[in-house]
Amino acid sequence: MSKNYVIGFPRIGEKRELKKVLESFWSGEVDFGEVKYVANELKKRHWAYQKSAKVDYISSNDFSYYDNMLDTTILLGAIPKRFENLEDEELYFAMARGNKEAVAMEMTKWFNTNYHYIVPEISKETKFKLNSKKVISEYKEAKDFAVKTKINLVGPITYLGLSKSVDNSDTFLHINSVVEQYCKLLEELSLFDEEIVVQFDEPLFVKDLDSKILSLIKPVYDKLSKVSSNIKVVVATYFEHSNEATKILVNTPIWAIALDFVYGSKNFEVLEEIESSNKVLIAGVIDGRNVWKSNISKKVELLDEIAKKVSKSKILVSTSCSLLHVPFTLEYETALDSDIKSWLSFAKEKLLELKLVSKLFFNEELSLEDKSQLKRNQEDNESRKNSTKIHNKKVQDELSKLKTNERKDKFEDRIKAQREFFKYEDLATTTIGSFPQTQEIRKNRRDYKNSLISKEQYELQIKEYIDDCIAFQESIGLDVLVHGEPERNDMVEYFGELLDGFAFTKNAWVQSYGSRCVKPPLIFGDVTRENPMTVEWIKYAQSRTKKIVKGMLTGPVTILNWSFVRDDKPRNEVARQIALAIANEVDDLQNAGIKMIQVDEAAFKEGYPLRNENISKYEKWAVENFRLSVSKAKIDTQIHTHMCYSEFNDIIKTIEAMDADVISIETARSGNELLKIFKKVGYKQEVGPGVYDIHSPRVPSIDEMVEQIEALLEVLPKQQLWINPDCGLKTRKWPEVKQSLENMVKAVNIVRNKK
Template sequence: MMSTSTIGFPRTGPKREAKKALEAYWAAGAANGPQLLAAAADIEAAAWRRQAEAGVELTGLDGTLYDQMLDAVFQLGLLPPRFQALKASAEPSPADGPYAGGGGLDLYFKLARGAEGAPALDMSKYMDTNYHIIVPELCHDTAPCADWSPLLDRVRRGQDAVGVASAVPIVVGPCTLVGLARGEFDRSEMVARLAPAYAQLLRDLAALGVPEVQFHEPFLTKSSAEGLAADCAACYGQLAAAGVPINLVVPYDDVAEGTYRWLIELPVAAISLDFCGVPVHSSGADYGCRTAQLIAKYSFPKDKRLGAGVIDGRGCWADASGRALRLLRALRATLGADQAICVQTSTSLQHLPYDLASEPELPSGLPAPLAFAVQKVEEVVTVARAASAATDGAAPAEPHIDLSTYTGAPPPAECQLDEALFRRAEPYEGRRPKQVALPPFPTTTIGSFPQTPAIRRHRLAFKQGRLSLDAYRERMAAEIGFAIGAQEALGLDVLVHGEPERTDMVEYFGQQLSGFHFTQHGWVQSYGSRYTRPPIIVGDITRTGPMTVHEYEVAQGLTSKPVKGMLTGPVTILQWSFARNDVPRAEQAAQLALALRDEVKDLAAAGCRVLQVDEPALREGLPLKADRQPAYLRWAVDAFRLATAAAPPEVQVVTHLCYSDFDDIMPAIHAMDADVLTIENSRSGDEMIHALAASGYTRDVGPGVYDVHSPLVPSVEWLADKLRSYLQAGLLGGDASRIHVNPDCGLKTRRWEEVLPSLRNMVAAAQQLRAELVGPGRPPATPRKPASPVESRSAGGVASACPCCAL
């Protein structure tokens, strides 16, 4: 009999109860702590019982108030110096529950959302997913001061819900925490420094009688992990001495061959591997998942249980072909009947909607049946039972899988296009003088403005048929008029229409393209209280008509200043949708690019002179393995160029990238051939500025000058100092005419009370720098002392997710 386990489940609740509880806490303040903790406990217990009732034997005790990496940082006491003072002055109360010992709930959330004088920890995409983690910030002096009370409390509640023998704690592993952290420190030394704190946790868990502990180490799937053998051996050797069985969970990709050889020698009780791997970027022997091949070549130790992640944890498609069952049978035939195998999903199910049963309507003619998190758990149990029945003597009827060649990749598909379609009519040097003339430090925004309650009411009325199309367009035209008037009053140089008509930057386009299906309740957590509702690609993608031209014409008709046309790029639409699993992603991206290309032509014909095509997911989609990255970057860049090359030379093409470490994709950014690059930069300590300057990037750049995820309003002096720092870093040779001034992302989830003073200060800072310039692009002779980053805190503000990424 094969056993079953889960390694993560949506933390949202079936009806987004977690979001509502968290936002209620932020609105009411610390006094609402008990209500938040009680709501989270109910949501978690219901999820754990749901998994156990489906027949899962070992239930992973997933749960968080905000983000699992933030939980690890908080419980290990890994506070950057700017938060140490906040902890020292904190006054935790019984309302903070198990969070009191670490500094209280208020400190926990300040790490993620910031406070006056203490900017929030950075945020980044997790591995190659659309989920965001709070990034640990470490330095040479960082030392843990652990208080594991929140996790221990979760374990006790989990034992009450599903029983002591079934409740399995989930912990972010030390190698992943350190590997994904930022700062100046020695990685090996830091892992060793954290090991005693983790060992104490294991001793505490042993006292609770847990059957095992899951240590999640997805960082080990990266190419760079091959050099971590000594670190992992020393750390897990120390942890094994605590006497609690460890299940080392390595999701989100296969591991490199060199990593696999030392991974299976670690002193752990179980190793859980991903047999589904990366979303398919191309086809052929070098793509798909190679875990099965590694087992065929090097076997698997008999003294360890194999966690077989054969059910896709982040794709919404059911395993209608029986691939998982055939793979399990092949594993059993290769490893023998005495090999302990536990069937599970390839990754946490947090990347999927909660339950397909919540969907009132499903389209016909799907490439395969759908399966959300609840259904994936049921698949795990069903497949395990079927595989066990085969072991007990039932004859398999399905074709045999050869592990030595298995990858799971779909068949190749050809998409031949004329090379001329990927090139602008003129090179950058020739077209830039023809584009819109702007002053030094030109000011703009990234695209969206607040989605007010009135806008949402109008959209709902239109959706329900209570508002005609003409009436709805009138309402949206009024909102556009307000946005244009506000920007002109603020003195911005390049305007946007504000996107009042868009629910989000993917769904809006998908609703106007063939080949997409949209769920009613298919919400997925981006982080914290911010959720997305990814569309599902169910067929070939084509444009059915103009998508954005009407709104552009309304906005441009209200001003003599240039208004941007606003599109979401093909890679981002693909990455933030549930893609087909029967067609390579490269082909799906090309279909999206061709549809967007037609829109680019229509916007140019309507007089658009500045066109923004956002690709915030470009870096997110980069495969974790270095050998897979060149092919992905080729087709991703090709898709962007295919979409934008139709723009005439006089049209300035802008792209926006966010939450990105650019060092390993800098050549691809150059190859995109955009005229202006705007980036998320405010939380990264100007790392991206230095990377762009060091790479010799030659196109205009708009670094994000302030953090849209925080309700804090930046002061004029702080913003002016930011702009001076760009000049002093040598960005674009200090040419102020080519350094654009903008927030770090869209403003959709902020409030107008926060947006207007922030933009007013941003424009004032740009004007101040223009006045200070001694010559073109030259900084003032004497840099000023850095100012405070905060002018004021908006009352009742709720920190928001990147509007590119979440609702």
């Protein structure tokens, strides 16, 4: 009897092997054959790990060279016209990253995670044509490796629901065409085995759906489930409850439905419908999004509660979502505090938790090793609960006595004082903060961390980088400069390393997009700041120029959303502790003469609940904590913030409530459409829309940026606009950065001279 199920598995490799070979391919060091070789080895290894952990349902087609939504666009043949003359890997990576002739497709966050997907582009004219090569070849690869897999596919409703209409037509007009391609695929697959399980990922079902989308569910899954008698269709939902969709799905011929019982406790409300429909329930109880060790006994208790409503024989024990969202393994964390390490579980470790939970739930006999693991699990959970490392009375007392939660001056008064103090021009030019992280600067940090060089040697190289960075910015005529952040490994990790309550790993990388990986900090205890974190480096940069240098900080909500957060305290309370630390840093910076300070909230939107009923509560505490973080800023201290990948229409009032003096936003792949909402609501604060896309190596021309700036001026007046790239420049190479920024400044000067 099959007992357990994994929604999906990480693909970047336990030592980021895929990232490294992709970047070698993009730089021309290896050919695509090497990329395929590494990818095939990784897939075999990942299947082997799951097989050895006794996983009954292992995925194929959860692997991707870049992104599964992009893979689905290729699968369905929905290629935007600007890429139609390309083929194979050239086509694939041009769509993801752009090339000299064409801009990349838009990228945005995957629901409320830190993963990004490539947004499909759909118009009335889009024609769909099946390209099943990847799906079938990967299934065959697994079979050749003696692993019979289920096949993961992005569901048709989620695919079209997350697509971008490039002509304002309804993307769901194509639902029949898309389903037709999936039916053809299922027909092809049905020839390969007596029985094949196909998992359609439909995370869109956990959002508040209108009746039109809900009305598509039954006809779509009636049709897909009837293609072939040997195809067993699974619909997988995750990150929240999907009650409205589940009530419809139980009346279709699908075989099973996967529900998330970690982040969607309301899924309990539809268990009786699942039981009466005789569907298999794939119960997601092992957390696929956080890193804390499961309490095995409590997971079994949760399953026992589920089994009161659904027959145990119809339950498969599962991860709550794909394990893509957690690091690969704890095996390489030799330097991590032993207590903290004992509280953690990454992807490989979660496979063992899954095995143990399913054995206990189904009353299987435990081996001696199983019994030892269970005993250790109980001890580790008890150790964490009672540890003195997680509590700090000092910060608790400071927050309880706090009197000022926000700035006392109104924006109209602040901006007048700031304009008089800084005297910057309209269409002021700046960057978002980071400059390219060269191999030399990474090596310098690494060597210092490993005690291979002295503090003096380390600081000398950092200062040389800052000197060069400041000199370059001055040479091209940028108005507001930054120090380039050469001392920072990551915009969250850097601050976490200087705060108490954070722990860090050596190899706990998680894929963000493509080859981009992040290593989120672990917030295990109360957060406090003992000393200034940025003041000395920003002061040094300011000493090298007479121009304005911005101080660069990461905001409390982003630090929270880009970390693995303790699950024993409410998230808003953790954010409040971080906000207090940032507020003290703002105060130290302004007292050191740094009067323009950017507090990045790149991940503000990322933390939004998926259900409307929970949004107002999140917005309230998120805004309160941002305002607390800048509450000590004086009237002539200008507070900037930056937001990534956000559709602002639904949160513009929240952005206003944050009350930053200047907000920079990512709009380069979206034209000026996102900006129009700022005009519509009468937004008063200053805005820096990104005028070029930094996620592509492509260098935009001067004329292109002139056109972009003039488009922005059609929406907002020049007095309100700043001109900048759409995000930090850390991941780019110096030659393209220099040319792009030089073109940007020249474009601004052309526009200024026209007015």
